[in-house]
Each structure stands twice: as C-alpha cells, then as structure tokens.
Amino acid sequence: MRGPLDYLGRWPLRLWLGLVGLFLYLPLVALVAFSFNDSRRTTVWRGFSLTWYRELFADTELLTAFGNSLVIAAASTLISLILGTAAALLLWRFRFAGKAALEAALGLPIVVPEICLGVAFLVFFTAIVPWPGELPWPFSLGAIIIAHTTFSFSFVALVVRARLAGFDGALAEAARDLGASEWRIFRDIMVPHLVPGLVAGALLAFTLSLDDFVITFFTSGPDTITFPIKVYSMVRFSVTPAVNAASTLLILLTAALTALALWLQGADIAKQAA
Amino acid sequence: MKGDSIIHFEGVTKRYGKVVAVDNVSLEVKEGEFFALLGPSGCGKTTLLRMLAGFEVPSEGRIFIDGEDVTLVPPNRRPVNMVFQNYAVFPHMSVADNVAYGLKVDGVHAADRARRVEEALALVKLDGLGGRKPDQLSGGQRQRVALARALVKRPRVLLLDEPLSALDAKLREAMRTELCQLQAQVGITFVMVTHDQDEALALADRCAVMQRGLLQQVASPSDLYEFPASRFVADFIGSVNLLEGQLVVDEPDHAEVAVAGVDQPVFIDHGVTGAAGTTLWLALRPEKIELHKWADAPPHPGDAPPGRNVVAGTITHVAYLGSESLYEVTLADGQRLKALRSNLTRWDQEDFALGETVWLAWHACSPAVLLT
Amino acid sequence: MLQRPGAARGVFAATGLPPIVWLLALFLAPLAVIWAYSFGENRTLVDIAITGSWANYARALKPLYLAILLKSLGFAALTTFICFILGLPVALAISFASPRAKLLLLLAVMLPFWTNLLIRTYALMAILRTEGLINSGIGAIWSLVPGLGPFEPLPLINNNFAVVVGLVYVHLPFMVLPLYAALDRLDRSLIEASLDLGAGHLATLFRVVVPLALPGIVSGIIITFIPALGAYLTPDLLGGTNSQMIANVIERQFRSANDWPFGAALSFLLMYMTFAALLLQSLIVRRHAGGAP
Numbered sequence: 001m002r003g004p005l006d007y008l009g010r011w012p013l014r015l016w017l018g019l020v021g022l023f024l025y026l027p028l029v030a031l032v033a034f035s036f037n038d039s040r041r042t043t044v045w046r047g048f049s050l051t052w053y054r055e056l057f058a059d060t061e062l063l064t065a066f067g068n069s070l071v072i073a074a075a076s077t078l079i080s081l082i083l084g085t086a087a088a089l090l091l092w093r094f095r096f097a098g099k100a101a102l103e104a105a106l107g108l109p110i111v112v113p114e115i116c117l118g119v120a121f122l123v124f125f126t127a128i129v130p131w132p133g134e135l136p137w138p139f140s141l142g143a144i145i146i147a148h149t150t151f152s153f154s155f156v157a158l159v160v161r162a163r164l165a166g167f168d169g170a171l172a173e174a175a176r177d178l179g180a181s182e183w184r185i186f187r188d189i190m191v192p193h194l195v196p197g198l199v200a201g202a203l204l205a206f207t208l209s210l211d212d213f214v215i216t217f218f219t220s221g222p223d224t225i226t227f228p229i230k231v232y233s234m235v236r237f238s239v240t241p242a243v244n245a246a247s248t249l250l251i252l253l254t255a256a257l258t259a260l261a262l263w264l265q266g267a268d269i270a271k272q273a274a
Numbered sequence: 275m276k277g278d279s280i281i282h283f284e285g286v287t288k289r290y291g292k293v294v295a296v297d298n299v300s301l302e303v304k305e306g307e308f309f310a311l312l313g314p315s316g317c318g319k320t321t322l323l324r325m326l327a328g329f330e331v332p333s334e335g336r337i338f339i340d341g342e343d344v345t346l347v348p349p350n351r352r353p354v355n356m357v358f359q360n361y362a363v364f365p366h367m368s369v370a371d372n373v374a375y376g377l378k379v380d381g382v383h384a385a386d387r388a389r390r391v392e393e394a395l396a397l398v399k400l401d402g403l404g405g406r407k408p409d410q411l412s413g414g415q416r417q418r419v420a421l422a423r424a425l426v427k428r429p430r431v432l433l434l435d436e437p438l439s440a441l442d443a444k445l446r447e448a449m450r451t452e453l454c455q456l457q458a459q460v461g462i463t464f465v466m467v468t469h470d471q472d473e474a475l476a477l478a479d480r481c482a483v484m485q486r487g488l489l490q491q492v493a494s495p496s497d498l499y500e501f502p503a504s505r506f507v508a509d510f511i512g513s514v515n516l517l518e519g520q521l522v523v524d525e526p527d528h529a530e531v532a533v534a535g536v537d538q539p540v541f542i543d544h545g546v547t548g549a550a551g552t553t554l555w556l557a558l559r560p561e562k563i564e565l566h567k568w569a570d571a572p573p574h575p576g577d578a579p580p581g582r583n584v585v586a587g588t589i590t591h592v593a594y595l596g597s598e599s600l601y602e603v604t605l606a607d608g609q610r611l612k613a614l615r616s617n618l619t620r621w622d623q624e625d626f627a628l629g630e631t632v633w634l635a636w637h638a639c640s641p642a643v644l645l646t
Numbered sequence: 647m648l649q650r651p652g653a654a655r656g657v658f659a660a661t662g663l664p665p666i667v668w669l670l671a672l673f674l675a676p677l678a679v680i681w682a683y684s685f686g687e688n689r690t691l692v693d694i695a696i697t698g699s700w701a702n703y704a705r706a707l708k709p710l711y712l713a714i715l716l717k718s719l720g721f722a723a724l725t726t727f728i729c730f731i732l733g734l735p736v737a738l739a740i741s742f743a744s745p746r747a748k749l750l751l752l753l754a755v756m757l758p759f760w761t762n763l764l765i766r767t768y769a770l771m772a773i774l775r776t777e778g779l780i781n782s783g784i785g786a787i788w789s790l791v792p793g794l795g796p797f798e799p800l801p802l803i804n805n806n807f808a809v810v811v812g813l814v815y816v817h818l819p820f821m822v823l824p825l826y827a828a829l830d831r832l833d834r835s836l837i838e839a840s841l842d843l844g845a846g847h848l849a850t851l852f853r854v855v856v857p858l859a860l861p862g863i864v865s866g867i868i869i870t871f872i873p874a875l876g877a878y879l880t881p882d883l884l885g886g887t888n889s890q891m892i893a894n895v896i897e898r899q900f901r902s903a904n905d906w907p908f909g910a911a912l913s914f915l916l917m918y919m920t921f922a923a924l925l926l927q928s929l930i931v932r933r934h935a936g937g938a939p
Contacts, residue, residue: 003330004348004841005834007742011648016735017751023732024758024818027769032780034772087665094658095648107667112662113876113920115893116677116913119900123683123910124676127694150673153665213764214878214893218900228764235768235883244772247765254760262753329838349841362839366857375853376843427843 016087035244052245053071065230071138072226073209076148081198084156092164109154118218125219140224147219148209156201163197201259207254210231278303280463281431286335288321295321297487308457308464310478315469318487320435323467327356331349340430355424361416362600363408366546370404376427394411414445425460434466438473450476471511483507504646508557515611517556521548531556535607536585543638556641560614565601565626566633584635599623603634606639684910695908702911716893722875729821729870730845735824759819767883775800804886812880817841821870828862861931868927872920892916
C-alpha cells in the first residue's frame, strides 16, 4: 500500500528515473565494457581481452602523463588546503575593512568560466611571468600547479567555512580560560573539529585537479603533459579501445576517491550520532 | 443526523516494515461530536489521524466516512480537512489566499469564494487581516488561518493534529474555550489528536486512549477518569495510587481485597467477577483519600464506620500547590500513597506537618478495581 | 563575536596574507592583464600595445561573432531547459524517497558528476558516432526487417544536436542537486495541506512546490546555465564546424589565430554574461526572500 507522497512508487516516475539513469550510465558502461574488447572496434563485441590494458602499461608517455597528473593533484591539494583553511579562518574570525570584497574575490574562481581562467594563465605564464621551461621535474609542473591551486582553494575555503559555521566558540573560550595559547587552541580544539571539512576539501581539490582539462590545456607546455591532455590527444587522433582502458582506470580512481570521501563522512556522521 | 456514526475504522492496522504503528483498531466516531485521540508519543494516534486524512494507507482493514469506504481514496477527494500541528500555512500566499486555496482548486466562483473566505475569517475572528502575509502573524493567528482554511471547505469532519501544542500556556487556555465554542457554532465533527490529557478531558465529548498501537479504552472524559479500564489508562489519565492485592471475598453486593501493608482487607461496595485469590489492582485517586489526625482515628481499624477503609501512615513529603496540597504518606511496609487535600481556608496547609503520623481513609466506592 | 584585526594581529596576518596575496598575484593579476589586452591591438606577433580602443569589442559584436554569441546563449538556454525538464521529476523522486533509496539515488547522480569531463564526453562520442552504439543498434534491427533497403546511419555527431545532447549529459547533475536540496528543505506538511484542501498532485506542484522552491530552482538554472555557456570541450569534441561556441572561438584566438586582444575581449564578454546571470539570480532570490521567508 502506498501513501500519496510515495512518488518513488509511481510507475511513470520510475520509468522516468530509469530513462534518465540509462542516459547517464549507458555511455559510461559501454565505455568500460569495450575497454575489454578483443578488437580495435569499439562497437562490436569480439570477446574478453586485456590487450588494451597491456598496451596502456607499455605506453611510457601515458604513464608519465598519469604520474604528472598525480603530482600536480597532490601538490595543488596541499597548497589549496593551507590557503583555503587560512582564508576560511580569517573570514570566520575577523571583521575588517574590505571583508566583503575579499569574500567576493574568493568566490570568483568558482564562477569565472574555465576558458577565461585558462587564457588568463596562458597570457600570464608566457608574456608576463614566463615559466622557465628547463626546470627539473617536478618544478616544470609549477605553472599548472599554480593554476590548479587558484581554482581549487576557493572550493576548499567554501567547504571549511561551512564546517567552521558549526563550531561552538565557547569551546575556544573554555580552552583559553584553561590557559591555552592561540596556537594550542588551533591545534587542540579547532583542527579536530575541522578534520571532516579538511578531508572533504582535500578530496574535492584533488578531484578537481585530476579532472581539469581546459585550464591545463592552456597552461601546459610540450613537456608537461597531464593525463587528460594525453587522453584528449588520443581522442583527437583516433578512437581506440586504449582510450577506453585509460578512461576506465581514471573512473576507478575517481570512484575510489568518492567512496573514500563517503566512507570518511559516514564515519564522521556515525561518530556524531554516537 | 447528530448521534449517527460518521467515521468507522474497521480492524485498521498500519505497519512500517516490522514496526506495528496501529494494531487492529476498530472505532466509531459519531456525527457532531468532539472526539479526541489520546496517548503518549508513538502510540499510533497521529498515524490513525493521517490514515483518516488519507496521507497514509492502512496495511489492513478499512475506513468508512459516512458509510463510504474511503480506505484508498486520495486525500484531495475526502470530505475531511486538517489543521496541521505546525499549521502548514502557505508562506507565499496572503491570509485570504490561504483560506481561498481549497475553494479555488475546487473551482468555486470568485464572487462566491470571496464571500465564503470573508465568512470564514470572521468565524475565527481574523476579519480585516486577509491581506497580511503569514510572516506578519503571531502563532495564534496562524492557527486561526489554518482553522479558517479547513472550515471554509465545510468538511464533514475537521481533523486537528495537536492543535494547541505550539501555543504558550495562557493562549492555550483561551484557545480551548474558543475551539469548543467554534465546534458548537459550526456543528462539524471534530477529531483531535493530543498527548495532553488535560486538553482531551477539557475539550472532548469522547476520547480514545491508545498505547503502542492498541486501542485501550473509548469513553467520555469522566468515565475515563472515574472508571478506567486498565492500569495504563488509570495511570495515564491524572494521578493515581495503584494497590496490588488478592481477591478474598466476592459477593454480589460487595468484595474484599487483601492488600499487603493494609491491615484490614479493603472493602469494595460492589461485586467483582473473579475467583478467590485472583490478583487485581485498586486504582485510588489522591483526592479520594482523606487525611485524619491520629487523635481523631478510630481506636481499632475494625471500628471504622461501615463502607470506610482506613490505614495508618507517616507523612514523608508535602507539596504545597496553592489550591491544594499533595501529601505523600508512607505506610508501615514502606508503600507510599499520595493524598490530595483542598486548602479550604488560608490556614489549612498548616494542619498536617512533615513526619506526622496520620490516618488515611477512603470510601468503599472510591477505588476502581482493575483486572489488567 | 567577530574580532577586529588589532585584537590578534599575528593571527590576522598569518591567516590573511597568504590567501590575499595569492588571489591578487595569481588570480586577479592574470585576469587584469587580459582585461587590459582587450583594449589593445597587435603590433607584431608578440608585441601588444594597450591603446584603450574598443575595436575588439566592436568586432565581437559584428554579425559573424554575434551569431556565435547568440548561438552559445541559445545552446546554454536549451540545455538548461532540457536539464530542468529531465531533472525536476528526478529531484522530486529523490527528495520523497526513503532514506536508503535517497542515498543510493544521490550517489547515482553524483558518480557521473565526479567522473572526468573529458571521459564523459568521449563516452558519449562512442555512443553517437556514425559507427557508434546507437547507429549500429538501429542498423542491426533495420537489417532484420525485410524490404527496408540499406540503412543510412543517423547523423548524431558533429552537429548542433550532438552539442546539446553532450551539454545536457554533462550538466544534468548540476541541475538535479540544487533542485533536490531545495525540495528536500520544503516543509512536507505544506504539500499535505494542499492535497488535504482538495488540490491534485499537479496543482500542488505548480501552486505550492514550485513557488516555495523557487530560490533553489533559480540557482539550479543558473548553476547549469553558466558552465554550459562557457563550455569548451563538448562543442570541440561533439560539434561540427557549424556548432562552435564562444569558448572555441576564444581558444582559436589564443592558440592558432594569435589575436590575443580580440580573444581577451571575447573572454570578458563571456565573463560579463556570467556575472549578469549571477546578478539575476541574486535579484530573484532576494525578492523571493522579501516576499515570503
């Protein structure tokens, strides 16, 4: 028996959900399935094979690109975490002239179209402050790391601010009353409260960096290929199951990161409930 | 016709997974009465009301309104309207638009609609406030909007979900009287859900007491108080002393119950249908126990006037409540009884002191004999 | 209580300096540079003079480029509309689902959202290509029916259709999530009150649910519209020569045509359109808050 608000139980809505689900997932499922196809073609199933994965792991350029992507993501996440948390703390704690302007500026990287940020960095790193090309790895990736940090630290600040909003100021006052210094309060009281926000922010920054194509496209040089850039050139060149295989690996990585985030947040929710 | 059955629940059960919220409830509500569904939170009373409104569908059983099976009829096609606990006044509509909403969706003509909205607003004393937005109203006024919005549709039954719970104490008192008057004025059957026994007793013609999904007793307020059907009802409605005892004498015109800690068996002025030795409970309201000075007591318990039960005890706690005082009296075996005494003069509360030994007495007709 | 900076000068400097300096030097400065360039002209290939002329903007409004601007706006608007139609029932279903189903459905919406944009676009290419899954599927059925003649593959890629399908595919989660958040916040007893007063489900949807969820609906629309307007990858990979959007034109100015001042002007036009959309959103939301909190 169904109540009047059990919309999920109604067949037209179920059908609709099914069709939207098919639309969202059919391409992805087909992509993953054909990465195991024993044929160059990506439409006709010939049999199960790991050929394309073997080819993938033999492609040193692709592996380098993948390594670059991970290094860029890790570095930009770390810097974003520091900058974003600092900005969140600043806005949470102080009242000062120009605060509204800072808040607006901090929100800008989230809304400015990627293409605009991309060309701004292209101009900046070629005409204004040319990034030296012959730096040793990983410093050669610096321009991309800076670009990624710029758009992801605003997201980190957003997430950490949301978490800070739930902080009970009396806790900090209690710590101070008990003799804790500014730094001890931060380390012993604030950071433990912020951990879920920091984890969520870090995962967001990491995923955004790994996901980014447009801004990297404009910032990278011939020697600083990232995984999405490499996949893009493969797609442009030809559609082969090797692209499917590479994509499948990245999907797995993203799914694992998402699962990790959910698991951590789930653990956090469970802790709060207990 | 007033007095005819208007609502009929027939073996209604509602399950959520393994949880049974309402368990095989059969119940009739009569035309024109003010009916209350009373019970502690989670007892199933709200689920029962929501099934009547059509928001929940029973897992088993049937519901009839005016003899018509409405079990599967959606809420928008039932001749009942509801006043929600939080009032659910549409925040994006003016007061008048809120009241007109139900008429508008029914396709009532604009002129007719305006007249009926005005009447309904006058009925709940909101004349002239039709243009206000809900956020410009007090809690009490929002409730009146909810009432007008439901009554304007002239429902067969008005459902009220904890109508007074969100109001402050003073307003609640005033609103009780108004609800009663309103019901008399419109002559519509009211079904109210409440967890507040005072509210139910003050407002309702009849109450249904529920516990853990089961219907415990359906009766008038005074019958619920004076003739409870079970220990749960006796305890839930008002305050009560429950004495456990064994039936020793059972005659057609009287009975005697042996209660541990009371020297003489307790004398009851009516027969109890039960075998000798049956365990039963005596429910004795505190105001039905008299306090007597030790000096005024009969020399032997057996000398008590016929039809009186007496027992000795010590006052171990006194709560002065203004109009009356509540005394806790501990018997020789440690059992504690509550006795309520009106403060008829300004010095009455000084009559009995903490630690004083007293006699307690009650009429043979005072205890309610409970088998469950 | 918020503190004044003077109350804890050290903390203020430590938390304030790094993000402010970064924003100024590595975000606002690069944007300022192309803003300046948008008023400049090419002297030689690498030398750009800031002349303060509006020529680049005037050129962007010439029919050739104006058509592309309008086409981009049209694509973004159509995408937003389709996403709304597709997404509203989905958001509605999720917000009224049981807690467990809710979690699973939200996860199902989020997973593609977290998947790399390039990969999602590529996945769609494989479906839509001339020898893709849809065409080969229809072809297979076609050949089973006698007398139909040879199958002509449907033109599903490298055209406007493919761009809109791709934009919808990529941006649907952007619409569903804010809609869901708005609907989930809605007091359920208001919906019940509407049903109780005799309104059907559709009347309730249009008279109660939509007006009350309006701020969420507006933000869903804007959140979908903005990235769709600035999309680069989708028209690049799925579109034909005729279905290029403004981002593709900007890219060409910087990477092949080497007309940086013109590209800069186009970038800022795109940014102004984005800001206008955001302004519109805040106006509608503020008005709504003023009328009914």
